[in-house]
Amino acid sequence: SAPLTILGIESSCDDTAAAVVRGVAGSAEVLTNIVYDQTTAHAAFGGVVPEIAARAHAEKVDVAVQQALISSDVALRDIDAIAVTAGPGLIGGVLSGVMCAKGLSAATGLPLIGVNHLAGHALTPQLTDGIAFPYLMLLVSGGHCQFLLVHDAETYTRLGGTIDDAPGEAFDKTARILGLPQPGGPAVEAAAAQGDPTAFPLPRPLMNRDDCNMSFSGLKTAVLRARDAVMAEHGGLPEAIRSDLCASFQGAICDVLTAKSRRALKAARALAPDLSTFAVAGGVAANTQIRTALSGLCAELETDFLAPPLKLCTDNAAMIAYAGLLRFTAGMTDDLTLSARPRWPL
Ligand code: KG4
Numbered sequence: 001s002a003p004l005t006i007l008g009i010e011s012s013c014d015d016t017a018a019a020v021v022r023g024v025a026g027s028a029e030v031l032t033n034i035v036y037d038q039t040t041a042h043a044a045f046g047g048v049v050p051e052i053a054a055r056a057h058a059e060k061v062d063v064a065v066q067q068a069l070i071s072s073d074v075a076l077r078d079i080d081a082i083a084v085t086a087g088p089g090l091i092g093g094v095l096s097g098v099m100c101a102k103g104l105s106a107a108t109g110l111p112l113i114g115v116n117h118l119a120g121h122a123l124t125p126q127l128t129d130g131i132a133f134p135y136l137m138l139l140v141s142g143g144h145c146q147f148l149l150v151h152d153a154e155t156y157t158r159l160g161g162t163i164d165d166a167p168g169e170a171f172d173k174t175a176r177i178l179g180l181p182q183p184g185g186p187a188v189e190a191a192a193a194q195g196d197p198t199a200f201p202l203p204r205p206l207m208n209r210d211d212c213n214m215s216f217s218g219l220k221t222a223v224l225r226a227r228d229a230v231m232a233e234h235g236g237l238p239e240a241i242r243s244d245l246c247a248s249f250q251g252a253i254c255d256v257l258t259a260k261s262r263r264a265l266k267a268a269r270a271l272a273p274d275l276s277t278f279a280v281a282g283g284v285a286a287n288t289q290i291r292t293a294l295s296g297l298c299a300e301l302e303t304d305f306l307a308p309p310l311k312l313c314t315d316n317a318a319m320i321a322y323a324g325l326l327r328f329t330a331g332m333t334d335d336l337t338l339s340a341r342p343r344w345p346l
């Protein structure tokens with residue numbers, strides 16, 4: 001079939017993104033991938049503020065689309081369809097993207113395709129590396145933590161996930177508790193490199209339960225308690241002890257993710273015996289200790305390990321364009337009744 005050119009728009013969390021992807025199912029190329037991140041807008045609040053996010057998306061989404069078209073040297077008339085994240089996410093942000101896409105679709109007559117943000121993440125291994133279905137994906141970021149068995153573009157089995165915080169959120173909260181800067185992941189990782197992971201025996205909630213669910217909120221509370229105990233004893237938080245706490249925290253997250261990945265691979269294999277790849281995506285996949293542990297697990301279990309380039313496995317619109325390309329190829333389009341959904345399980 002002839003290659004398709006798809007414009008993608010993403011605005012479900014704290015990144016305003018637009019991208020152009022060209023190709024066919026199983027073999028597509030990212031022409032441009034524009035991301036405006038709102039980190040500085042939220043920095044003073046210690047987390048994403050929905051109202052601020054919504055305004056920032058509304059201000060930037062049209063600019064992002066224009067940038068994506070200009071820098072890919074693609075005119076609107078060369079686009080075959082417009083794909084947009086229609087959920088799940090912060091509703092004000094999702095609405096900004098959906099309204100922008102509807103406006104473009106109404107003005108140009110181009111087909112409109114509503115995409116599930118999680119499907120975008122889940123299909124990324126096929127966009128970046130042409131990985132064939134089925135494969136197992138661990139999505140692990142500030143907002144997500146789940147194991148998805150991807151049978152095809154429309155069929156997913158959620159094998160398990162966090163029952164409370166996502167690991168990225170735990171990294172960010174731990175950084176805040178320990179007086180480290182945001183985003184917490186890289187700061188905690190850097191400190192952990194100087195610390196002793198056995199210094200603090202932190203809990204590994206649900207780790208030995210025979211399923212693929214996880215829990216990380218108790219871990220953050222344990223870090224808070226350990227910090228308070230250190231402060232009471234030392235009248236402050238000595239840097240060396242802070243590093244030990246970071247290393248112990250990171251070790252706990254890593255142990256849980258690795259143990260649960262082992263279970264998830266087993267469960268996935270039982271459902272899809274021809275599964276050959278375990279892919280990890282999301283900001284937390286940038287963590288060297290976690291990445292190394294997961295790739296070691298895959299080597300042990302004779303499974304291919306894939307961690308797509310970070311720019312395509314954190315929030316972006318190229319993954320939305322590609323998911324849209326697959327839906328369009330399958331004849332699934334939407335019209336102006338497309339609604340923005342705060343919740344939308346796969
Ligand atoms: O995928 P992402 O950019 O955004 C969403 O959450 O949707 O992930 C961001 C999260 C943040 O919580 C950040 O602290 C975490 O990923 N992160 C890391 C590292 N780099 C980013 N966590 C652990 N280690 C890292 N090196």
Ligand code: ZN
Nearest residue numbers: 121141314315
């Ligand atoms: Zn995401």
